[in-house]
Amino acid sequence: MTETVANSLYERGFAFLPKHAAEIDASVAIRQIGSVIKLAGFDTLQTLSPKLQNEATPNTYSGNFGLDDFPFHSDLAHWARPPRYLALRCINGGIATYTQLIDSSNIVDLIGEVELRRTLVMPRRPQSGRKQLLRLLERFDGAFWAFRWDPLFLSATEECAEVLKQVALCIAGLNPHRCLLSESGDTLVVDNWRMLHGRSRVADSDVNRVIVRAYLEDIR
Ligand SMILES: [Fe+2]
Incomplete structure (x- = not known):
């Protein structure tokens, strides 16, 4: 398996x-x-379960977007080292609410590795008391490329704002893969260093959707 x-x-x-x-x-x-x-x-x-914007913690995706589409992002992109993988497991399924996925290699191909490596972003809020500049694309463990993207938790540095606009346009032009977690046990494992993900708008049929999320470091 x-x-x-x-x-x-x-x-x-x-x-x-x-x-x-x-x-x-x-x-x-x-x-x-x-x-x-x-x-x-x-x-x-x-x-994870759908929440209305005014019922959710303010500094969260639900607190900003409620039941609407969540923007594409990588999880904990504002951390110095985001987790490598995330797993989403269906507890109570949805029939018309999707986890959408985009492969950042498309963005790297379009904008270029060198440009993305020198693009710096900043967490909107300090992490451990400071705001550390982070590379949009960087290499971890000497081998693995990691692309970070989060319009909510990361902001552009002035000199890199134009590249971020290009990335946003590129994302908007890509055709995402749509994954449905509908049956109990359905599990989606995502490479968080490579893929961007975002939940689609919560369909009226799926307000009781329940998903469990875990972060993984290695695949067995
Ligand atoms: Fe996420």
């Missing part, structure tokens, strides 16, 4: 496992895929 996950992540930047171990607990089922990491300030497993 995990060879397939690893292959799919390598080939497409994500892997979809229909009804993965649907009968067992989410924490056990996700740990069959990879090593789950605990990040500061986050539960190991986080429960």
Whole structure:
């Protein structure tokens, strides 16, 4: 199973496992895929459900966009080292609400690796008391490229604002892959260093959609 996950992540930047171990607990089922990491300030497993804007914590996607489309982003893009993978597991499915995916390699091809590497962005709020400049595209562990993107939590430096506009235009012009988490156990694993993701508008049928999210460092 995990060879397939690893292959799919390598080939497409994500892997979809229909009804993965649907009968067992989410924490056990996700740990069959990879090593789950605990990040500061986050539960190991986080429960995600649609919220109206005025019912959600202000500094969150729901607090800004409510039930509307979430913009494409990579998770924790404003951290110095964003988590490598995220897993989304369906607890209560939706029939018309999608997790949309874009491969950042399209952006790198269009704008260029050199340009993106020298593009600097800044967290909108200080991290550990300071605002560290971050590269839009950088290399981790000597081998892996990581693209960071988050219109909500990152802002442009003045000299790089034009490149960020180009990236935003590029994203708007790409045709996303749409993944539906509809059946209990359906699990989507995303390479967070390569792919951008965003939930589509919550359909009226899917207001009770419940997804569990975990961050992974390695695929088993
Ligand atoms: Fe996200």
